[in-house]
């Protein structure tokens with residue numbers, strides 16, 4: 001299975017496990033809490049937008065930059081949950097640090113591709129996107145419905161094959 005289909009399946013499993021899957025927008029903070037992960041909003045140094053860490057025997061922790069706009073914080077939290085989904089069986093990990101300029105890396109690092117794809121499918125599940133597309137919602141309406149940026153919405157639509165890129 002490709003990284004992207006693995007990530008999509010992992011996101012669907014987590015929605016099944018920790019979210020009432022017909023409620024939107026999906027709240028990644030609630031999902032994190034149901035999975036036993038603490039989410040903190042804090043001022044993060046430099047251009048760090050989010051990070052995930054876990055000490056042995058402790059709960060995992062996600063930090064997101066409080067200065068980022070809400071849609072950005074939601075996506076960052078969903079992205080970090082994607083890193084967690086790949087590591088849930090590990091008692092310790094040093095941590096992932098995600099930077100605002102990290103988009104350039106996303107094509108090359110498999111775990112970032114996984115986390116980004118996971119985040120997109122967690123917030124914008126394929127079946128729900130299809131319903132909105134079929135009902136001829138605009139990109140702006142869909143972005144608002146899912147609580148994501150217009151850019152994330154359009155990027156996801158492209159990935160799902162709704163756009164000639």
Ligand SMILES: [Zn+2]
Pocket residue numbers: 079083096097098111112115
């Ligand atoms: Zn990442």
